[in-house]
Amino acid sequence: MRKRLMILIAIMFAALAWIPLQPLHAATVRQVPTLYLHGHRAGPNAMNALIQTAEQEDHATSVLTATVNNDGAVTFSGDWPADSHRPLVKVVFVNNRTLRYNRISDWFRDVLVALQQQYGISRYNVVAHSLGNAAVLFYELRYGQYQQLPQLQKYVAIAGNFDGIPGVHRPRRKHRLGPGGKPPWVVPDYRRALGLRRHFPAHQVSVLNIYGDLGDGQHWDGKINNVSSRSLRYLLGPRLKSYETLEFTGPLAQHRLLRTNPAVIKAVDHFLWP
Template sequence: MLVVITALGLGLAPGHTLHAATVRHVPTLYLHGHRAGPNAMNALMQTAEREDHATSVLTATVNNTGQVTFTGNWPATSHRPLVKVVFLNNRTLRYNRISDWLRDVLMALQKQYGITRYNVVAHSLGNAAVLFYELRYGQYQQLPQLQKYVAIAGNFDGIPGVHRPRRKHRLGPGGKPPWVAPDYKRALGLRRHFPKHQVSVLNIYGDLGDGRHWDGKINNVSSRSLRYLLGPRLKSYQALEFSGPLAQHRLLRTNPAVISAVDHFLWP
């Protein structure tokens, strides 16, 4: 089945909700990172199908203008449905743009399949799409509501050498990062929009063990800064650190131990 939906602006009045004829089970969306391709999240999804009886139902491809194309088939009875999200422009670093693309996907899923809730697994820059979608649109109850969020290798407070210097590896009082990147500062100003006591978070990050406290790309303090940002708003929060060669930034999403932790969190 091929469905093409052109995503328009939000344009929803208070109390207005989009409906479809049949409401499906809560889907789990998988979002890739910067410069990653359509196969980036396959290991996570395939293990969920094999070990946890989940079902890959759709691929949602989003072009540069926000047009969403669905490929696949989603029967209403599908158990633990999985939706792969692919951004054709996988190089943008504009957080507003990629969070709008996620909004377009969710609105299209709501209109076509009647979803009211969703879970999400994001790697690397995909976390910026999730975070800023919720910070910018989380107050709109008529949109699908996030339930569980798995963040893998999230660059919440910047990338070393790009947004911040390669130093200061310790969090400050209350978990505050020692240096605040511009987008993190903006996120702090918007966190009141994040749904209160609704979302459970699993935050996964890697440490290569070379004394630099990073996964080869993202400093651990940047990944761990999510708790300071959202902690008071969350239903629950847990963080897992993985170490060794398979804790490298790109390899975290194919690390069997990481995948097992993700699936246990989503479907305990």
């Protein structure tokens, strides 16, 4: 009897050895998403050129649109199959006119938390244009120390107004950065960012900073001074894994047109998926 039992156990173990092992929760594993954030007064279609080219040229997959209302409530439209290659998420702020950086960065946090809860993301990449950069930057400055939140990997900043907008915060003057890349004058939000930069994840994030110069001698993209866009390095440089800037010139370097400029789009995609 005991001999028969031992034989039966041996047969059972042999049979189990032929069963292929499957990774736990394989159905919920997703690739790192890339989020696209529009700028001030821009609409749901503002980042479409970037998204569509990524789909056509880099085999990425547009999966979701995340719409955020004034209360931070996030609504998803679309579908995100677990096996989607290079998933792309468009972020749309219903209130596209706010200039309150705490508010817009809280909205961005709400999007990331919703993606984490519903789709299990733990990391993300982001492409932001104009004021969308304030959402990314101040989210990381205010919440970047919390490891339980999704962690930023790659960040593309396009036409960022990191140290203010001419005619809004200060008059347009002094187009040269000072020693170490310090901007010649500092607006209140930039000063606040300097005080919070210790919260930005250390040596984790790779940044591509893109700005435009119209070539008219004023060193701006028609809206943002180049020194404002380039001041990101002084703010975050020591905290970053890598940092690269790209300047684009000519008519397509105008502030609004940078996000549809084919050369800019090519540079963005090469940085995200080299």
